[in-house]
Amino acid sequence: MRSRLSARFTSHVTLQALPFAAIAAVTVIDLMAGTTLGFLPLLTLGPTFASVYGGVRRTFVVGGVAILVCLPLSLYNDVLGRWQGYVILATIAAVTGASMLAARLRLRRERELADVRRVAEAAQRVLLRPVPRRAGDLAIALSYTSAVAEARIGGDLYEVVTTPYGVRLLIGDVQGKGLEAVETAAWVLGAFREAAYDEPGLLAVSARLEATLERQLDEEAFVTAILAEVDDGGIHLLNHGHPPPLLLGHDGSVQKVEPPEEGLALGLASLGPGEPKPQRVPFVDGDQLLFYTDGVIEARDPGGAFYPLDERVQVLLSRDPQDALDDLRADLVEHVGGPLLDDAAMLLLHRQQAA
Numbered sequence: 001m002r003s004r005l006s007a008r009f010t011s012h013v014t015l016q017a018l019p020f021a022a023i024a025a026v027t028v029i030d031l032m033a034g035t036t037l038g039f040l041p042l043l044t045l046g047p048t049f050a051s052v053y054g055g056v057r058r059t060f061v062v063g064g065v066a067i068l069v070c071l072p073l074s075l076y077n078d079v080l081g082r083w084q085g086y087v088i089l090a091t092i093a094a095v096t097g098a099s100m101l102a103a104r105l106r107l108r109r110e111r112e113l114a115d116v117r118r119v120a121e122a123a124q125r126v127l128l129r130p131v132p133r134r135a136g137d138l139a140i141a142l143s144y145t146s147a148v149a150e151a152r153i154g155g156d157l158y159e160v161v162t163t164p165y166g167v168r169l170l171i172g173d174v175q176g177k178g179l180e181a182v183e184t185a186a187w188v189l190g191a192f193r194e195a196a197y198d199e200p201g202l203l204a205v206s207a208r209l210e211a212t213l214e215r216q217l218d219e220e221a222f223v224t225a226i227l228a229e230v231d232d233g234g235i236h237l238l239n240h241g242h243p244p245p246l247l248l249g250h251d252g253s254v255q256k257v258e259p260p261e262e263g264l265a266l267g268l269a270s271l272g273p274g275e276p277k278p279q280r281v282p283f284v285d286g287d288q289l290l291f292y293t294d295g296v297i298e299a300r301d302p303g304g305a306f307y308p309l310d311e312r313v314q315v316l317l318s319r320d321p322q323d324a325l326d327d328l329r330a331d332l333v334e335h336v337g338g339p340l341l342d343d344a345a346m347l348l349l350h351r352q353q354a355a
Contacts, residue, residue, distance in 0.1 A: 019050040044095040051099035063096025131160040141321035141348040143329040155181030156345040172225030173293040213267040222267035235283040241265035250286025295344035
């Protein structure tokens with residue numbers, strides 16, 4: 001953290017000094033070149049650089065410094081009082097004015113983006129509430145990375161609740177992106193939070209979600225999802241067309257938990273029979289279960305290779321769940337080498353004796 005803050009401070013100082021460094025560099029070059037070559041128009045680099053990082057007033061000050069430096073240099077180059085000198089001064093003044101306008105527009109845009117971030121973060125706190133770090137004998141870790149960097153929220157969804165029927169969870173991925181995907185995620189999460197407490201079985205919870213989406217979505221929209229319920233020694237899963245979770249055994253084994261039958265995504269019940277078949281998987285002390293969305297396994301590196309989650313998941317073994325999941329997310333971002341093209345959510349359950 002200290003090195004990151006130091007890097008930010010260094011970058012800030014560099015950007016603040018850049019306009020004056022540009023003016024100084026042009027001054028030195030012009031003096032060394034003599035009167036045969038004219039570099040005075042390059043003094044406009046000062047206010048131009050200032051508009052990229054500074055405000056309107058700072059850009060005006062830098063432009064004024066550029067004009068003050070230009071006057072003795074014009075005398076040195078024997079253009080002071082001539083039309084060439086007037087053109088150079090007018091050019092610096094015009095570029096300074098344009099840079100001030102650009103700085104004002106940039107600051108307005110930054111304020112708008114800051115407002116968007118605050119609203120999106122508030123919406124995220126309501127929609128995607130922090131999951132409990134402990135539920136019974138489960139340690140829970142979460143990682144969520146939105147592909148929409150400015151909004152910090154997307155169409156992936158998750159929830160963990162403790163109900164009279166045990167710990168239940170949901171992880172899903174809404175088809176599409178943007179505000180429509182966020183709205184659909186809100187409908188699904190609201191329906192799940194209510195049904196998870198009311199319905200005694202996962203199939204009934206699934207039916208409630210399907211009924212909600214049937215009322216709210218058009219025929220082409222859908223949500224892939226996994227519903228789960230933890231019991232003594234095992235976990236019940238209901239897979240609606242979602243990527244299968246990975247079971248990391250206490251013995252170091254890694255197993256992909258494929259559903260017994262392919263189930264339709266939520267919202268596609270009108271296409272015909274496709275209700276997922278419930279399955280129960282042994283889940284004992286020391287085991288871990290990683291749920292994830294397709295934004296993880298479909299993330300590509302610059303060469304087009306998919307992220308090898310099955311291979312990299314070993315980082316989750318014998319570590320604090322949240323620290324290990326943070327390391328896995330960092331490895332995912334490093335694999336991509338830039339912003340993710342799709343939302344990526346990971347939810348890790350670690351079964352361990354309660355303290």
